[in-house]
Amino acid sequence: MPELPEVETVRRGLTNLVVGKTIQSVEVRWEKIPGMSSEEFDAELAERKIERVDRRGKYLLFRLSGDKTLVSHLRMEGAYYTVPAGTAPGKHDLITFHLSDNVDLFYRDTRKFGRMNLVDTDKTMTVAGLAKIGPEPTEKTLTLEYMQKEFQRKGAIKPFLLDQSHIAGLGNIYVDETLWMAKIHPLQPANTIPLEQMKILRRAIIDELKVATEHHGTTVHSFTNAFGEAGGFQNELKVYGRVGEPCYRCGTILEKIKVAQRGTTFCPHCQVLH
Ligand SMILES: [Zn+2]
Structure with missing residues (x-):
């Protein structure tokens, strides 16, 4: 399971590759991950810009325009990677985010344990797992x-x-x-x-x-x-x-x-x- 250093590495990678791009449409091939149908997830995310990617503990927080946050936990095997638009998804590529600039972002998860939650940004810390999360292990916060x-x-x-x-x-x-x-x-x-x-x-x-x-x-x-x-x-x-x-x-x-x-x-x- 990715721990803080691995999730932070993913966050930095995503910041370089997808921040500033707009989600044009989304395809979900395993509805349990976002907890909604492909149509619903697409309707919620389409036309939103990825403004920033934050992290809290092992959670990735995609900050989207319109004050929405997509909370993503990779659990055992979840991973993100970008490909040229139109690339056919592999067996374990469970979600495709079609982005502007002819880029697709794939969410791959061989174990299917990863979870996503779309929430209002000001409600981010109410998501299960974040609500009771302890301090980040830094000099300032872990006293x-x-x-x-x-x-x-x-x-x-x-x-x-x-x-x-x-x-x-x-x-x-x-x-x-x-x-x-x-x-x-x-x-x-x-x-x-x-x-x-x-x-x-x-x-x-x-x-x-x-x-x-x-x-x-x-x-x-x-x-x-x-x-x-x-x-x-x-x-x-x-x-x-x-x-x-x-x-x-x-x-x-x-x-x-x-x-x-x-x-x-x-x-x-x-x-x-x-
Ligand atoms: Zn020893």
């Missing part, structure tokens, strides 16, 4: 005071960090990476993490997502950003995808366990459960 307050919970740290209402943008990859960096076991209860370690975790989250974004994110499995720039961060990963290989810090063989139904790689020597 130590906020973390100290939120971490007063008994549950294990990994599912706590995956929950977007606590911190926006983290997923399986970057949670495993930052817990390794802060030497925290994935099952450690959030409310037992000492302040000094919380500071290290905060630093790791902010820095890791920033650097991963600079690398255009991580390319894992079939996820590639659609703009010809494959992410390069997979080469920088410290634990994710490295089960059975030695820890870069201590040489211990990395292990994999299930936490909250997610494969979780960690170092049993560096990340001890207290």
Whole structure:
């Protein structure tokens, strides 16, 4: 699943390729994604200009003329890419946005889990998932005071960090990476993490997502950003995808366990459960 660095990479790509263009018509081949028929979606979007593409957590926000916002969540495999107008859609190209300047924007989704919501722009933050979203993991917005307050919970740290209402943008990859960096076991209860370690975790989250974004994110499995720039961060990963290989810090063989139904790689020597 694309996490913050990958979604931000898509946002930047879309900004270069489609901002300023007008949607002329839309074809939907899987109605569950926008939650309306092809005719309805077309009627709502036709003649609207794409003014800007924003992001909040893992959500893309297409700001359209007429004060409408198309909220798009890629979920597992969703992706956007542009093609010359008239290009035949492939099997997994589920939505075509016919744009001005002879460009078509395809939404492709092999798993069909992605979702779109068209709302009035001033109602953007009422969309499910955005209504309770936590702060962006930046220096300004993810404060130590906020973390100290939120971490007063008994549950294990990994599912706590995956929950977007606590911190926006983290997923399986970057949670495993930052817990390794802060030497925290994935099952450690959030409310037992000492302040000094919380500071290290905060630093790791902010820095890791920033650097991963600079690398255009991580390319894992079939996820590639659609703009010809494959992410390069997979080469920088410290634990994710490295089960059975030695820890870069201590040489211990990395292990994999299930936490909250997610494969979780960690170092049993560096990340001890207290
Ligand atoms: Zn280690």
